[in-house]
Amino acid sequence: MARGGQSRDTSVPGLAARQAAVRILDDILKDGITLDSALEAALGGLAHVQDRGLVRAIATTSLRRKGQIDNALGQFLAKPLPAKSGIAGSILVAAAAQLVFMRVPPHAAIDLAVRQARQDRNARHFSGLINAVLRKVSGTADTIAAETGAGRANTPDWLWQRWSGCFGDAVAGDIAEAHLIEPALDLSVKDGARANHWAGQLGGVVLANGSVRISGATGRIEDLPGYGDGEWWVQDAAASLPVAMLGDVKDLRVLDLCAAPGGKTAQLAAAGARVTAVDLSEARLARVGHNLQRLGLGADLVCRDAVALSADDPYDAVICDVPCSATGTIRRHPDLPYLKTAKQMTDLTKVQSAILGNAVNLTRPGGVIVYCTCSLECEECEVQIESLLASDAPVARDPVTPEQLFGQAHLVTERGELRSLPFHALGEMPGLDGFYACRLRKS
Numbered sequence: 001m002a003r004g005g006q007s008r009d010t011s012v013p014g015l016a017a018r019q020a021a022v023r024i025l026d027d028i029l030k031d032g033i034t035l036d037s038a039l040e041a042a043l044g045g046l047a048h049v050q051d052r053g054l055v056r057a058i059a060t061t062s063l064r065r066k067g068q069i070d071n072a073l074g075q076f077l078a079k080p081l082p083a084k085s086g087i088a089g090s091i092l093v094a095a096a097a098q099l100v101f102m103r104v105p106p107h108a109a110i111d112l113a114v115r116q117a118r119q120d121r122n123a124r125h126f127s128g129l130i131n132a133v134l135r136k137v138s139g140t141a142d143t144i145a146a147e148t149g150a151g152r153a154n155t156p157d158w159l160w161q162r163w164s165g166c167f168g169d170a171v172a173g174d175i176a177e178a179h180l181i182e183p184a185l186d187l188s189v190k191d192g193a194r195a196n197h198w199a200g201q202l203g204g205v206v207l208a209n210g211s212v213r214i215s216g217a218t219g220r221i222e223d224l225p226g227y228g229d230g231e232w233w234v235q236d237a238a239a240s241l242p243v244a245m246l247g248d249v250k251d252l253r254v255l256d257l258c259a260a261p262g263g264k265t266a267q268l269a270a271a272g273a274r275v276t277a278v279d280l281s282e283a284r285l286a287r288v289g290h291n292l293q294r295l296g297l298g299a300d301l302v303c304r305d306a307v308a309l310s311a312d313d314p315y316d317a318v319i320c321d322v323p324c325s326a327t328g329t330i331r332r333h334p335d336l337p338y339l340k341t342a343k344q345m346t347d348l349t350k351v352q353s354a355i356l357g358n359a360v361n362l363t364r365p366g367g368v369i370v371y372c373t374c375s376l377e378c379e380e381c382e383v384q385i386e387s388l389l390a391s392d393a394p395v396a397r398d399p400v401t402p403e404q405l406f407g408q409a410h411l412v413t414e415r416g417e418l419r420s421l422p423f424h425a426l427g428e429m430p431g432l433d434g435f436y437a438c439r440l441r442k443s
């Protein structure tokens, strides 16, 4: 049974996919469930790969364009839908996304939306209204789609204010525009010398850092060539840069303090480091184990709070990829602006500074620490480093040079830190997760 007592109808082509997409939107927007979890729950019941791709596209387009869609619907709804309208609101959002941004023919998008409403015990009372509103949306689709300032319109005010305060309006606008674009799939190849081979096999290109980027990938990752043989793993190209900042790690003892799901652990192990991978979550650490097993790589796995960890023999290098707001990954997680609040943006700053402080204890004198986050929020990034450097901790910033980051000078700040933003390119290819990383050396 789908939400609202509505069963999945397979007799009408395309209806089951729309029902799944609406359920996902409702799960996210009403119940605060993440897109990944909602997709996992909803996609299981769909037999066809094409249907799964369509469901994902409707859900992500609805979220990426929710500001514009809400504005358009607001013009045609005399008053907001009442709480007892059930899934009617999500039906409208999903259908508007199809009409305006996916160019689904109006007869299909509107007919399927109305059918869906009629089958739902609450939304059925609004099926006439849904029909009328969607016809008006369809009639103005070109105007809505051509609207300028779409990035700003689709960014909740509280996030916009944070980014314009931190980066200025122009950069905030570029960040917001980048969030409208479906990101490519980036892979890290276990044997870097085979990156060209895998790019050829997978129809991708090799980026300046050696990642393979595949645009427009469809279907299951697990079904792509090389996955089962452990030849590569999924990792945004920007997420691979903090490990590159450690330089040559062959034979070094490296501590990966917040390791799961293990992208950086795999990079370190593939580069010949002797890795200890720590994570607080047993379940997530088990994923690191499975991923390493598939890749034929090894690391010591330790389930522990990074704040409480101690070591008799401190490490040559420590990487702390701390838990954070993850606002640098909104391209991949367009649900995030609707799941988090302004207050939650700084919820993790205390644990971040405690982990960073302990990373210093766990590093040998002369050793290197890389602190990193997939956050755009300065409290989780620059502010953490400034407050560590203002303390009496025995560390100094060890600025990274563009040459150490594959010649990508635009990703290196004046202070020699990494700051990738979603609109940045790696070489010729725009689109990166937002990552911050600072390298420190212990005295």
Ligand SMILES: C[S@@+](CC[C@H](N)C(=O)[O-])C[C@H]1O[C@@H](n2cnc3c(N)ncnc32)[C@H](O)[C@@H]1O
Pocket (backbone or CB within 6 Å): 239, 257, 258, 259, 260, 261, 262, 263, 264, 265, 278, 279, 280, 281, 284, 304, 305, 306, 307, 321, 322, 323, 324, 351
């Ligand atoms: C951003 S993720 C790490 C991503 C990982 N480094 C990678 O590249 O795949 C943050 C991780 O920190 C873990 N974590 C959160 N608090 C922690 C703590 N106090 N000690 C250790 N790990 C922690 C979370 O379980 C989560 O897996």
